[in-house]
Structure formats: structure tokens, C-alpha cells
Amino acid sequence: MAYTKGMKEATIPSECPPVNLTDVARIRTEIATTQCRNGKKILEGCNRINFSHCESIDKFLESKRRHNQYSRIIMGQLPELPEMENSQTPTYDDVALYTLRDLGGLIQYNENNDDEDFIWFAITERMKESLCLFYYTLEFDPIPEKSSRFKPCRPLSIWEERHKKYVEEHETFDYTIWRAANAILDSRLEAMKLEIKSRLDQGEELNSIRYLGPGCYVE
Numbered sequence: 001m002a003y004t005k006g007m008k009e010a011t012i013p014s015e016c017p018p019v020n021l022t023d024v025a026r027i028r029t030e031i032a033t034t035q036c037r038n039g040k041k042i043l044e045g046c047n048r049i050n051f052s053h054c055e056s057i058d059k060f061l062e063s064k065r066r067h068n069q070y071s072r073i074i075m076g077q078l079p080e081l082p083e084m085e086n087s088q089t090p091t092y093d094d095v096a097l098y099t100l101r102d103l104g105g106l107i108q109y110n111e112n113n114d115d116e117d118f119i120w121f122a123i124t125e126r127m128k129e130s131l132c133l134f135y136y137t138l139e140f141d142p143i144p145e146k147s148s149r150f151k152p153c154r155p156l157s158i159w160e161e162r163h164k165k166y167v168e169e170h171e172t173f174d175y176t177i178w179r180a181a182n183a184i185l186d187s188r189l190e191a192m193k194l195e196i197k198s199r200l201d202q203g204e205e206l207n208s209i210r211y212l213g214p215g216c217y218v219e
Contacts, residue, residue, distance in 0.1 A: 016153035025054035057163050061170075068173040078102070081173055092172060096180045103177075104184030123178075123185055130185065132216035136192055142213035193217060 010016045028051045036046035053063035068081060079089035079098040089095045103118050120137060122130035135142045156164075168175060196217050199209060206217065 010152050013152050013154075013157065016157065019158050021057075021158075022055050025051040028054060057159055061163065061166055068171055079173075079177070092176045095173060095176045099177050099180035100184065103181060104187070121181065123181055126182070126185060128215075129189055132213050133185070133188055133192060135213045136211045136216065137188070139211050141211060 029049060032046075032049045032051070036049070053060045079095040080087040082090050082092060082095065089098050103121065120130075120134055122134070131142075131145070134140065196206075196209060196212065197219075200206060206212075209217075
């Protein structure tokens with residue numbers, strides 16, 4: 001979408017120009033070909049440049065180029081896809097259980113060291129809440145957020161409902177981890193809120209509580 005003329009000038013969603021994915025695929029191919037001619041190595045490999053999966057959302061989904069990406073790429077060795085041979089998480093309930101335990105430490109299982117591998121993580125759709133936890137939990141003074149990171153023209157705006165439904169039906173592993181991560185975030189936010197409420201009950205002023213971002217506590 002970054003190659004669509006006029007995209008950068010849009011300030012609200014209604015100003016976003018129509019996206020021609022065929023043009024996106026063509027331009028990406030031209031760029032990759034030019035890079036190869038100049039001796040630059042690209043991810044797809046100079047001997048097999050192919051961006052046909054960019055020509056439409058349907059072709060992209062059919063290519064399965066982003067299938068269950070939480071497997072190993074983000075979460076590490078575990079949890080494993082249930083359909084893998086000798087999977088250590090053979091059901092999706094096991095995947096959710098492992099995520100709650102290892103990502104969030106919500107289930108006690110190791111008495112010798114800390115339970116969770118991640119002291120903090122963010123959920124894209126809940127970035128504001130995620131940053132509230134980041135500042136308060138890790139004791140960082142809040143900083144102004146860069147508005148340039150928030151683009152009015154979102155990729156999902158060109159997806160149809162059937163595309164979204166397809167992803168939900170075929171990305172069970174990712175969605176299982178995503179739902180568990182949301183439960184962890186809910187739990188941590190509630191714990192933060194209860195701690196702040198306790199401090200207020202003991203006489204502290206809300207505006208004197210350090211590491212509390214704007215709008216991060218609402219009674």
C-alpha cells in the first residue's frame with residue numbers, strides 16, 4: 001500500500017485512495033529486479049522473483065506466506081502446532097495453557113525461578129493499554145507518543161469480511177495465543193488498577209503517582 005500515489009497525504013480514512021494491488025505487485029517486482037541488477041540480495045532470491053501473491057487478498061491467502069506465524073517466530077520453541085508429530089502441545093487447550101503459564105505467569109508451575117518468559121508484551125490492537133502497563137510495571141516515565149506511527153490508511157480496509165473469516169478459520173494456532181495474551185493483559189491491567197486504587201485510598205494524589213501514563217487509570 002505504500003506504493004499507492006496519494007497514500008502519504010491522507011490524514012483521515014475517508015481520504016485514503018483506492019488501492020490497486022496489481023500495481024503493487026508490479027512495482028515490487030520492478031524494485032526487486034533493479035536491486036538484483038545492482039548486486040543487492042533480496043529476501044525472495046534474485047533467481048526466483050515472484051510477487052504474484054501481492055496481486056489480490058485471495059492470492060495472498062492462498063499462498064499461505066503468513067501462516068500461524070506465532071509458531072517459533074514470536075513465541076520460541078513452545079508452544080508447538082498441535083498437528084506436528086510428537087507435539088508437546090497436542091491440543092489447542094494445551095497451547096492456551098502453555099501461553100497463560102509461560103507468557104503471562106498466570107499459572108504457577110515453577111517454584112525455582114520466575115514463571116513467565118516475558119516481563120512485558122504488547123498487543124497491537126490494544127497498544128494504549130499495553131503502554132500503560134509498560135510505563136507503570138517497568139517504571140519508565142511516559143513519553144509523548146509519535147502520531148506518525150498511526151496511519152489513517154490501514155491494510156485491513158481493503159479486506160472483505162470473507163477474508164477475515166478465512167484467516168480466523170485457518171489460523172487457529174495464532175488466534176489461540178492471541179486470545180490467551182488478551183486474557184493476560186486483562187489480568188495485568190486489573191492488578192495495576194487495584195494497586196493504584198489502594199495507593200489512592202491511602203492518601204496519594206493521582207497526579208503524584210509516577211510512571212502512570214495519561215488516561216491509564218479510570219475509576
